[in-house]
Each structure stands twice: as structure tokens, then as C-alpha cells.
Amino acid sequence: MNGAESDAAGMTGEGRGSTVLRRLIAGQARKRPGEGTGGPPAGPAEAPGIERAASTALARAAERAHRLAVFVEKVAHSSISLPELTELLPERALLAVVEGPGEELGVVAICPNLLASLIEMQALGRVTSRPAIPRRATRTDAAISEDFVNGLLAELHRELRGGRDFPELGGFRYVTYLDDPRPLSLMLEDAGMSRLTLGFRIGPAGQRMGTVLIAVPAPAPRREPAPLAQLPPAPDPGAMPVPAEGAGTTLAAVVQEAPVALTGVLCRRMMTLRSLRGLIPGATIPLPQNALDEARIETGTGQLVARGKLGEADGFHAIRLSAALPSPKDHAEGNALDEPDPFRATETDEPLLSRLRG
Secondary structure, three states, X not given: XXXXXXXXHHHHHHHHHHHHHHHHHHHHHHHOOOOOOOOOOOOOXXXXXXXXXXXXXXXXXXXXXXXXXXXXXXXXXXXXXXXXXXXXXXXXXXXXXXXXXXHOEEEEEEOHHHHHHHHHHHHOOOXXXXXXXXXXXXXXXXXXXXXXXXXXXXXXXXXXXXXXXXXOOOOXXXXXXXXXXXXXXHHOOOOOEEEEEEEEEEOOOOOEEEEEEEEEEOOOOOOOOOOHHHOOOOOOHHHOOOOOOOOOOOHHHHXXXXXXXXXXXXXXXXXXXHXXXXXXXXXXXXXOOOOHHHEEEEEOOOOEEEXXXXXXXXXXXXXXXXXXXXXXXXXXXXXXXXXXXXXXXXXXXXXXXXXXXO
């Protein structure tokens, strides 16, 4: 190659490099409209902010946890209700349940393609082009994904700190996993949630398409403090009555501190003696469709105290109260949660009772 050809080749390489640099600069300018020009950004500034933050957080978490390359293509954020959440979850996803401050629960859904890529990076050190095999997530899958989930929440907290688009994620950590979305309606609060969905390509060549969905309870709306003029005046310490000696403990206070044994009742069913005698180990007793939502809390004498929904808390069965506790006045007037005794004999039960007495 002579000198002229070398100069031409050098100019061609330099021209190509300049073209690539110009494209990168133009792309950054489109992502940050108005920066460096002093003008206002085109359109709302919050959406590009959360999109860039979520993309950076996902890429950094995947790289640090499993040295996995991801390229985010789509970010969607919205407020949803709990029934809507199950419709947005990826099919056959690993559902990582996360817990935050105040025992708030959320979920991080990992699609099968991303789960298969995390496993391949752990076992092979690379991502293959084979499609992910559809299967139910296992405890081993959850253990492999735990570091990724915690890293993603930490990176999102770091990138979105101080923003108003998404709740604070600093205190959320992985606690358990689910392979079926149906228990989510019992575990999560039946209130508004914030949803963040990321669509991305996985691997250096973008061999697979992946999806991650993050849903956590939406922050409570901030209430403005009442003006000082509307606040009640502070009581005068000198005008407050001083209790007499020995009057600090009353009979009512002692009764209020007495322990009460409570019983959780899922439901009650009336059965004939023939059906009862026919029960064997492994037999199925049909329950009402709303049995989980109509759990009862009763005293030892069968008095109804409250209603709730059967769920789980810290690995134990729990009942989330959905009806207010009746007051003593309600009990006195008979307007509490009183119901007819389900074991009271009816006309149809009289033949059975007669045979039992005989």
C-alpha cells in the first residue's frame, strides 16, 4: 500500500469514527432535551428520569450479581390495584416476595427467560440462544435469584432517591418466593400499588427477551398540617385535676387487662350423620367459595368478635381484620355482629336429633 492509499484509508477510518461519535452525541442530546441550552425540556421531565434511572439500575444489578449483560428497551410505570397486578405478571414467572419498612410486602416478578439466563451465567458463564424451558420455579431458582433481586432494589433506591414517581425502595429485601400468583391476593395489601415493568434484551448479542415487574404499595398521600389557628389550645397543667392516692387502679382497668382466649374459625358446615360416618382419611369436604374472605374470630363461648380474611404472616396462618370490633354499646343494643347460631336445631334436623336421643 502506498502513501496515498494509506492516507485515504486513514481518512476513511477517521470519518467513520467521527460519524459514530456524532451519532452517540445526538442520541444523548435526544435523551436529555434542553440540557446545556438553557431551555426547558420538551415534554414532561419525570418520565425520561425514571426511565433512565430504571435502565441504569437493572443493568448495574445484573452485571454485579451475575455479570449478565442486559439492554433495556422499554420501561412502563403506573399505579394499579391488587386485582390488576395478577393480570400483568409474566407467565410462569418466579415471584420474589419482598418486605419493606412497616412490614409492607411487594413482589418482584422474574420471567422464565431472565431466570434461565441467571442460571446459565451461574453454571456456564455465558448466555445461550436456546429458548427457556417452561416450568414452575423452584427453591433453588429463588436462591440463585435472591442476590439479583436485592441488588436491583438497592440500585433502584440509589437511582430514584428523592424522586416522586416511585415509592422509596431502600428498606425492601427478599423474604420468600412463590411459584403461583394466586396467594398474592392474600399476602399483599388490598390497596393501591406502584408498578414498574422493564422490557430488555439479555446477553451480549441480545439472544433473549426478558421482563421484570416490580410492584410495591403506593405511598400514602401527604396531608398538609392544619393551621395553628385551628389547633385546640394546650391544656393548662395547673388546672388539671390531680388524682387522689389509691385511685389510680379501678375495677374497669383491671378487667381491661384480663386475658381473653380467641379462636379463628374458617367456616362451619352442617352435615348429616350418614355423611359424617362416611368420612375417611383423604376425603374432601367442600367449603363455600368465600370461605377465605369470611373467616371469624370468636371467644371461647362462641361470641363473634370480628371478621377477616385468612392469610399468612411470618410463616404463620393469620387473619386480617376487615370488620370493626363491636363496642359494648352495640352488644347492649343487640346491634353487634350477631348471627343465628349455626348449630341451632331446625325443623329438618328434628328426625336426626330424635334418632340421636333414642
